[in-house]
Amino acid sequence: GGFLIRIILVRHGETRWNQENKFQGRMDIELNEVGLAQAEAISMALRNVKIDAIYSSPLKRSYVTAEMIAASHAHAIVEVVSFNEIDHGFWEGLTLEEVKREYGDLYAAWLTSPHQVRMPQGETLDEVRSRAVASLNEIVSKHKDSETILIVAHDAINKILLLNALGLDNSHFWQIKQGNASIDIMEYKDGKFTI
Secondary structure, three states: OOOEEEEEEEEOOOEHHHHOOEOOOOOOOOEOHHHHHHHHHHHHHHOOOOOOEEEEOOOHHHHHHHHHHHOOOOOOEEEOHHHOOOOOHHHOOOEHHHHHHHOHHHHHHHHHOHHHOOOOOOOOHHHHHHHHHHHHHHHHHHOOOOOEEEEEEOHHHHHHHHHHHHOOOHHHHHHOOOOOOOEEEEEEEOOEEEO
16 A cells, blocks of 8 residues: 655776776766676666656766667656766866865865765765755655656766665665666655665
C-alpha cells in the first residue's frame, strides 16, 4: 500500500580527467573510451527495467551516459541544470597533487570537514544540497504511483541526494562512495526515502 516511486541514480562514466585525478566541476569534459564502455554496460544492465522518465545533468559526461541508457527506452531526456556538478571554482582543471600543493590547508579541511568548505570561487555542499534536493523533490512530486525515474548526475550530487535520503547532514559526505558508472536505487514512499 501507499504511494511509491523508484529512483535509479547513476553517476556518469569515466572521463580522461577522472583518470588523471583532475577536479572537473562545471568543466564539460567528455567520456573517454572506458566511460563509453561503462555507459554501455549500464545501458545493458537497465535495458529490461521499466523506466518512466529520464533526467540528467546537462554536462556531456552525464548527458551522454543518459543518452546511451535512453536508447533502449523511448523517452526524451529532461535536462536538470541543478543536477550540475558542484562548482569547484579555482580547483577546476587542477590535479589532486596541484590542489594539495597550492591549497593545502583548504584541501585538508575538505577531507575532514567538507560541509564547512567553500572552494575558492566555488560552491559549498549546502548550496549544492539546496538546489539538488529541491529539484529531486519537484521531480518526485510530478510522478505517479509505482513509476520509476532515472537520474544521471555526478559524484557530489549523488552523494548529497543519498545523504538527504538518509537524513544525514553534509559532514557525512565522505561516507558515501560513488564510483564512475555506479547505480543506486532509492524508493520514495510516504514522504520518506529508502536506499
